[in-house]
Amino acid sequence: MDDRYFDTIFTLFSDRLSELGSPLPSVSMIAEERNDPYRVLVSTVISLRTKDSVTLESSGRLFQIAPDIPTLAATPSETIAETIKPAGFYKRKGEQLKKIAEILMSEYGGRVPSDMDSLLSLPGVGLKTASLVLNLGFGIDAICVDCHVHQIANRIGWVDTKTPEETEKELRRILPRRFWIPLNELLVRYGQKVCTPVSPHCSGCPIADSCRRKGVERSR
Ligand code: SF4
CATH class of the missing domain: 1.10.1670.10 (Helix-hairpin-Helix base-excision DNA repair enzymes (C-terminal))
Structure with a gap:
């Protein structure tokens, strides 16, 4: 090969x-709007066990009320959960997303880290999410x-x-x-x-x- x-x-x-036919909506379509690691990270967390079309809509709603990391960190987890509903496990994801934003604020200066180990240490972030953030958010081969x-x-x-x-x-x-x-x-x-x-x-x-x-x- x-x-x-x-x-x-x-x-x-x-x-x-x-x-x-036309391509299905996917996390990378969201990311392509703006090559923003924050958007890639959030929409990928939402996408787990969730249909692409639901991910696209849920992420769009969340970015309207929380366009950046500081705003997300200040948003109650219940509000995040209600906003991304009906994404799968929306309550747990609401808590995870708030926690992630708080950690990014306290430990990474309000930015998404660009290395695999730091990304994997965030709650709810596995190999798939970390790789997509590196790929689409930072243009790093993974x-x-x-x-x-x-x-x-x-x-x-x-x-x-x-x-x-x-x-x-x-x-x-x-x-x-x-x-x-x-x-x-x-x-x-x-x-x-x-x-x-x-x-x-x-x-x-x-x-x-x-x-x-x-x-x-x-x-x-
Ligand atoms: S659909 Fe999948 S399993 Fe079937 S021939 Fe194509 S690649 Fe192989």
């Missing part, structure tokens, strides 16, 4: 997604591996791993650097439209002939 191989896969997947990336990379046969953490390590080894940032957005969208978690649409997939389909018991 070399540069040209991944170029081909990325092009085939992008073309297939274009054929299927591979964001969520459930779609982990599953599709294993199905195709790029990696043979049990956890997203192992997948991230393997992808760092085999994937040329220029694909690190776009990988997440592409595979998340591909996982939503084509290579779905249950019964993927293999009959309409441009790499069906070469895909190992590891772990796929049922497909359409």
